[in-house]
Amino acid sequence: xxxxxxxxxxxDVLPLIRKYQEFYGVDNICDVDNEKFFSQFGENSSLGCxxxxxxxxxxxxxxxxxxxxxxxxxxxxAVLNDLYSLPEARKQGIATKLIEHCRxxxxxSNAVRLQWVTAPDNNxxxxxYDKLPxxxxxxxxxxxxx
Numbered sequence: 853x854x855x856x857x858x859x860x861x862x863x864d865v866l867p868l869i870r871k872y873q874e875f876y877g878v879d880n881i882c883d884v885d886n887e888k889f890f891s892q893f894g895e896n897s898s899l900g901c902x903x904x905x906x907x908x909x910x911x912x913x914x915x916x917x918x919x920x921x922x923x924x925x926x927x928x929x930a931v932l933n934d935l936y937s938l939p940e941a942r943k944q945g946i947a948t949k950l951i952e953h954c955r956x957x958x959x960x961s962n963a964v965r966l967q968w969v970t971a972p973d974n975n976x977x978x979x980x981y982d983k984l985p986x987x988x989x990x991x992x993x994x995x996x997x998x
Contacts, residue, residue: 854953857902857914858894862887865904865914872914872936876971890916900930903953905937905946913937915950917957917966930958930998932968935977947980951996959998967995 857865866886873881893902893916900918904911916934921927932954937946951966958966970977986994 853906854903854949855906856895857890857904859891861904862891864911865890865902868911868914868936868938869934871938872934875936893918901957902934903950903957905950907941912941913946913950915954917954919961919963925964927964928962930954930961930963930966932966935968942976947977948984951984955996955998963998965995965997969994
């Protein structure tokens with residue numbers, strides 16, 4: 853089940869945010885900063901929203917969407933800035949479900965596409981992305997028209 857993250861469930865996703873940052877080798881991870889930063893996103897925020905994937909109450913993954921604009925087409929775009937699932941929960945379709953949920957959220961928020969980037973060596977993630985009907989650039993920039 854996918855739900856929006858807000859003040860009532862933000863603490864549930866903070867441990868996964870830490871794991872996500874560890875995955876990307878972030879130095880000096882601060883849970884207090886994470887809580888303050890991610891508390892600004894939610895269903896009613898003009899900045900974007902974070903979503904959590906649960907199974908039997910357990911948090912297995914999350915995604916964060918921020919809104920931006922692109923001058924080349926003079927439109928609002930949604931940026932899938934974060935996507936993470938626990939290693940033991942991978943290959944269960946969680947990432948794909950979160951991406952599709954974010955795409956729908958972007959569409960409902962009047963964004964023209966959902967876009968994201970990934971590290972060139974993040975082959976596991978690219979296997980998921982490459983199965984979607986997306987446009988892939990030579991810079992590993994993905995966009996999903998909505």
